Amino acid sequence: METGRYIVLLKDQQKAALKKIEKELEVNITSSELLSKDNRSYEIIDQDNGVLYKNLGILVVDNMDEAQLKSAVKNESNAIVYYEKEREFFPADELQLINELKKQSAGLTEKISELEKYITSKPLPQKSFVEMEWGLKAIGLENTHYTGKGVDICILDTGLETSHPDFSSEEIEGKSFIDGEDWNRDPNGHGTHCAGVATGNTRSDTGKRYGIAKDCNLKIAKVLADNGRGTTSSVIDAIDWAITKKYRILSLSLAAPVKLDDQPSVLFETIGERALENNCLIIAAAGNDSNRPQIPQPVSMPANSKSIMAVGAIDGQMKIAKFSNAGINPSTGGNINVCAPGVDIISAYPKNSKNKKNFYYTMSGTSMAAPHVSGLAALYMEQFPDKSAKEIWELIENKARPIEGIKYRDIGNGLIQVYL
Secondary structure (H helix, E strand, C coil), rough: CCCCCCEEEEECCCCCHHHHHHHCCCCCCEEECCCCCCCHHHHHCCEEEEEEECCEEEEEEEECCHHHHHHHCCCCCCCCCEEEEEEEEEEEEEHHHHHHHHHHCCHHHHHCCCHHHHHHCCCCCCCCCHHHHHHHHCCCCHHHHHCCCCCCEEEEEECCCCCCCCCCCCCCCCEEECCCCCCCCCCHHHHHHHHHHHHHCCCCCCCCCCCCCCCCCCEECCCCCCCCEEEEEHHHHHHHHHHCCCCEEEECCCEEECCCCCCCCCHHHHHHHHHHHHHEEEEEEECCCCCCCCCCECCCCCCCCCCCCCEECCCCCECCCEEEECCCCCCCCCCCCCCEEECCEEEECCCCCCCCCCCEEECCHHHHHHHHHHHHHHHHHHCCCCHHHHHHHHHHHHHHHHHCCCCCCHCCECCCCCCC
């Protein structure tokens, strides 16, 4: 889906440079400094008005003349250095892949049917769901007393069901970047599940542990609508807000597929770099476009940017997940940095038509792997409060454990581990 919007990267945000852009593009520019709960970017952006995200140096405009943008990039006296059309993002879980394949490729019916049967019909263990907590054991959580206390983790996803018993008593700050939808409701469930993996504590029904950074400060940015769809501008808007709030960790379980030899987005590479400069670490799901053991697909956007940590998924047998994307575009960007548990992961979930029995649900995807890393990053930040976001990234990679028989292209430095 194309929205008609363009995402524009600027080298200069001085008043004179912005005035020149306003004149040439015939658009009024509003700084993100002026945004508030009563003044949202999605209410401002139209054919006459654009929003400049000051922390990122990125301008979002609507229905521009692309020839004008091309001309501006070629003109060295203009502050515009790059632009691209807005993209659409989806949750990076394996069932979401199936839904999109159904809509986009009627010719893949047989493949979709096979994948859907595997996901929905595979037998669940006869014992309690608590046995699904294999992921916490795999990263060595029982070996640390750190809980992420005092560290801000922001989940950029479909929102959070704050009525869930595991979150209802917490003080949680959030903001919606989707017009007409609240951040504190999550009929989709994907965002609540990811928040539970990164920041949950124990199940309200069994008392068993399922989340990682249980004492962190949970923050929510709703960038995907209730139907699971979002756009570049909503993601950028949320990242700019989170940097302004000085949040240390941004967890993105969302992805837009790329093709072999596609170059990473200059926009997201710049965003990742500017986040790190602001002591903020962005962690993103590698995507679920693969169908192993056939040839895997390349790391999705935005995880394919070198300044954003890309997370692959493994299963409980320490094998690469069949859906997990791989670093097969290394010359153009798109390496996997680390891997984390991403198959049969139980976490918090709203009661809805898909989950009628209790407040927990099992999901698979690199969506589930990314918040494992985000939760671990919070433990590291509590343990090493003086280290920068870049140094925490290096620690996560250096402490990861290689898995015998799995290629670097699939898991990067290996399976994340607590710091001992």
